[in-house]
Amino acid sequence: MAGSALRRLMAEYKQLTLNPPEGIIAGPINEENFFEWEALITGPEGTCFEGGVFPAKLIFPCDYPLSPPKMQFTCEMFHPNIYSDGRVCISILHAPGDDPMGYESSAERWSPVQSVEKILLSVVSMLAEPNDESGANVDAAKMWRENREEFNKIADRIVRKTLGIYIRE
Amino acid sequence: MPIIVLERLPLPNLKTYTGASVLALSACIYYATHIVKDPDWNKPKSDLDVSPSNNEDFINNNTNHSSPDDRTFSQFTGDTFSVMTKEPICVWIMINMAYCWLILIGRCVQKFVFGQLRVSEQQHLEEKFWNFVFYKFIFVFGVINVQYLEEVLLWCSWFSLLGFLHLLSQLGKDRFEYLSFSPTTPAWSHVKLLGLLGCIFVFSLFMFLISIFVGFFQGLNTFAFMSAEVILLGIRTLHVIVRYALHLYDICRDTNGSLSRDTATALEKRGPVIYYIELGFELNALIIDFVHHMHMLLWSNIFLSMASLVICMQLRYLFHEMQRRWKKHRNYLWVLNHMEQNYPMASAEEIAANSDNCAICWEKMETARKLPCSHLFHTMCLQSWLEQDKSCPTCRLALNIESPSDNRPESPEIQHNAPQPARRPLNHFFHFDGSRYVSWLPSFSVEVSQLPRLSRAPNSQLDAMARQVQQLFPHYLLPTIIEDLRVTRSVELTIENILDGRLNSQTLRESETISTTSSNVPLSILQSNVEQPDTSSSQNWDDINEENVENEDGIAVGSRFSKSPSEREQILHKRKEKLIQTARKRYVDKQRTPIST
Numbered sequence: 001m002a003g004s005a006l007r008r009l010m011a012e013y014k015q016l017t018l019n020p021p022e023g024i025i026a027g028p029i030n031e032e033n034f035f036e037w038e039a040l041i042t043g044p045e046g047t048c049f050e051g052g053v054f055p056a057k058l059i060f061p062c063d064y065p066l067s068p069p070k071m072q073f074t075c076e077m078f079h080p081n082i083y084s085d086g087r088v089c090i091s092i093l094h095a096p097g098d099d100p101m102g103y104e105s106s107a108e109r110w111s112p113v114q115s116v117e118k119i120l121l122s123v124v125s126m127l128a129e130p131n132d133e134s135g136a137n138v139d140a141a142k143m144w145r146e147n148r149e150e151f152n153k154i155a156d157r158i159v160r161k162t163l164g165i166y167i168r169e
Numbered sequence: 170m171p172i173i174v175l176e177r178l179p180l181p182n183l184k185t186y187t188g189a190s191v192l193a194l195s196a197c198i199y200y201a202t203h204i205v206k207d208p209d210w211n212k213p214k215s216d217l218d219v220s221p222s223n224n225e226d227f228i229n230n231n232t233n234h235s236s237p238d239d240r241t242f243s244q245f246t247g248d249t250f251s252v253m254t255k256e257p258i259c260v261w262i263m264i265n266m267a268y269c270w271l272i273l274i275g276r277c278v279q280k281f282v283f284g285q286l287r288v289s290e291q292q293h294l295e296e297k298f299w300n301f302v303f304y305k306f307i308f309v310f311g312v313i314n315v316q317y318l319e320e321v322l323l324w325c326s327w328f329s330l331l332g333f334l335h336l337l338s339q340l341g342k343d344r345f346e347y348l349s350f351s352p353t354t355p356a357w358s359h360v361k362l363l364g365l366l367g368c369i370f371v372f373s374l375f376m377f378l379i380s381i382f383v384g385f386f387q388g389l390n391t392f393a394f395m396s397a398e399v400i401l402l403g404i405r406t407l408h409v410i411v412r413y414a415l416h417l418y419d420i421c422r423d424t425n426g427s428l429s430r431d432t433a434t435a436l437e438k439r440g441p442v443i444y445y446i447e448l449g450f451e452l453n454a455l456i457i458d459f460v461h462h463m464h465m466l467l468w469s470n471i472f473l474s475m476a477s478l479v480i481c482m483q484l485r486y487l488f489h490e491m492q493r494r495w496k497k498h499r500n501y502l503w504v505l506n507h508m509e510q511n512y513p514m515a516s517a518e519e520i521a522a523n524s525d526n527c528a529i530c531w532e533k534m535e536t537a538r539k540l541p542c543s544h545l546f547h548t549m550c551l552q553s554w555l556e557q558d559k560s561c562p563t564c565r566l567a568l569n570i571e572s573p574s575d576n577r578p579e580s581p582e583i584q585h586n587a588p589q590p591a592r593r594p595l596n597h598f599f600h601f602d603g604s605r606y607v608s609w610l611p612s613f614s615v616e617v618s619q620l621p622r623l624s625r626a627p628n629s630q631l632d633a634m635a636r637q638v639q640q641l642f643p644h645y646l647l648p649t650i651i652e653d654l655r656v657t658r659s660v661e662l663t664i665e666n667i668l669d670g671r672l673n674s675q676t677l678r679e680s681e682t683i684s685t686t687s688s689n690v691p692l693s694i695l696q697s698n699v700e701q702p703d704t705s706s707s708q709n710w711d712d713i714n715e716e717n718v719e720n721e722d723g724i725a726v727g728s729r730f731s732k733s734p735s736e737r738e739q740i741l742h743k744r745k746e747k748l749i750q751t752a753r754k755r756y757v758d759k760q761r762t763p764i765s766t
Contacts, residue, residue, distance in 0.1 A: 003419040031734035112529040
């Protein structure tokens with residue numbers, strides 16, 4: 001089982017290396033374990049996360065691609081769809097069987113046709129357009145709705161933190 | 170290995186422990202020789218049973234011990250040993266030494282084969298160790314209820330050895346699974362691990378022979394008790410070895426590269442064989458474990474004790490495992506059958522026309538099956554996907570599968586078709602969710618409904634409820650609503666979900682033209698509100714996709730996929746650094762521009 005998963009991950013890694021989407025880099029943290037990847041995601045332009053480079057960890061199950069990987073940001077994040085421990089809550093990462101929130105149609109959930117690239121792209125679009133209805137982080141969702149300015153400030157602080165820039169002008 | 174546990178407890182480390190054990194043993198030997206040297210010492214030959222592992226120490230002790238000879242050397246050591254076996258303290262010290270040896274051997278094996286253990290492996294070991302100790306304690310003192318110290322010692326030494334092998338086998342399995350995560354493992358580590366597993370297997374065969382031998386004298390029950398664990402050990406180890414061999418075979422095939430058509434079809438055929446091997450191993454292990462526990466429960470007349478409770482719990486767990494495995498197997502067979510009947514093998518032209526790889530494994534298709542939506546997949550890939558979901562992976566077309574596991578009993582249906590005078594849109598609806606109060610209470614719903622019979626008669630409560638919801642929200646698909654209803658089990662909650670936009674709205678399919686004329690639409694504003702976020706987000710998604718396609722060429726220059734793992738790692742690292750640096754630069758530049766202007 002792990003054999004086919006390994007081959008597929010290798011193929012995806014190759015594809016992501018040869019044709020990387022802009023601002024996205026992903027690959028195994030360590031060649032010894034192909035089932036744990038690190039991804040760097042650049043915050044989409046024109047949004048409050050613009051310019052930041054957010055590291056995230058992807059952990060693949062051994063029956064990948066039948067089951068989705070788990071994704072967790074390893075930097076501090078403040079976003080309606082990201083739990084405070086960094087776990088990402090988007091429908092593409094949910095297996096068709098389980099439905100933690102209880103309201104997603106299976107059409108937008110995981111299928112083996114999806115790939116790391118597609119996951120990362122939808123995370124980018126999630127960063128750009130939070131879905132404040134699935135409240136993985138209720139505080140963030142509330143602030144996003146009610147106090148956008150404050151939200152942007154926090155986002156900017158996080159962006160600077162990921163870049164290692166701490167100067168306040 | 171017990172070492173890990175020892176490290177956790179406030180116990181001395183291995184060196185001190187070994188030192189102390191050796192010291193105690195030498196003191197003990199000194200004492201014994203002292204006695205033996207005494208001319209008054211007489212030797213009544215009594216056959217005290219000592220755990221077999223003591224022999225090991227004995228041999229060892231000979232080497233570092235020399236004595237002034239009155240008798241021959243072997244006589245003298247024989248005397249010393251018999252003195253030691255009669256002195257309780259000496260016996261305990263020898264047992265301790267035996268364990269010390271076991272631990273040391275374990276350490277050596279770990280150093281040689283595994284190197285540094287990973288955290289998860291350590292946790293597994295610890296868990297397995299305590300589990301084993303717990304169950305064997307129950308077994309020795311609760312089930313067979315040994316009376317004599319010698320017997321206890323015999324059983325303990327047997328189980329110590331067995332547990333030791335069990336732990337090694339578990340460690341081997343964990344390590345194999347870890348190694349199979351990597352495409353590049355040095356052959357040497359494969360050889361070491363396989364060697365260890367082979368040794369464990371041979372040992373288990375050897376122990377099986379011992380149990381036959383003992384059983385020959387002690388009766389069938391003892392044999393059954395002794396052999397069950399040994400057989401389990403053997404099966405588990407063999408299972409890992411077989412999986413390992415298959416994995417290695419796979420890797421070799423990969424490195425050989427190109428697949429001819431013959432090997433591809435051979436692979437397709439190999440799938441079921443592997444599946445049945447796995448099934449055989451798993452079921453066998455479960456059944457033997459189950460029978461073993463059953464035997465314990467029935468044999469020992471311990472129906473009213475803590476031990477029986479523990480065994481019953483274990484039995485229950487094993488039973489559930491077997492049931493689960495069996496259900497999975499039935500599902501497998503069913504899917505296989507369904508595929509054979511409904512999805513034909515694609516013709517060579519179709520495969521040729523479809524230039525894509527299999528969307529599931531991303532590999533080239535030599536043979537493929539065709540779904541009704543004319544998407545092609547490998548048979549094995551499709552099989553394993555259909556086992557868990559009944560839709561086309563590519564287009565999400567719901568396949569008309571009603572697997573045996575699917576018709577799980579819905580909440581018990583009680584339908585009164587009480588005649589009602591007028592057509593009322595609202596039904597009396599009562600829902601009781603027992604599991605909210607006590608876990609074993611059933612949940613059921615009662616509805617007094619008077620629904621217009623539609624073209625397809627709604628055969629279940631859910632269907633009826635779904636149609637009710639759909640009357641209010643005609644633009645939602647029936648399956649979507651049913652899915653939500655399955656979770657909420659109430660019309661009101663589903664409507665709330667829809668109003669809150671938690672349900673994905675989709676346009677009605679042509680096949681589902683259900684009398685929507687009667688539905689009054691005062692909610693149109695809400696609906697448009699609901700739809701908006703969805704469409705906008707999907708549009709955005711497309712935008713990003715397109716953007717990336719445009720930009721791909723620019724980035725692709727210079728990046729390449731190396732064959733050597735270390736080089737790949739380096740390239741990835743460099744790319745990451747570069748990305749962060751450019752992002753940083755861009756950010757700083759952007760901050761500067763508004764200040765300078």
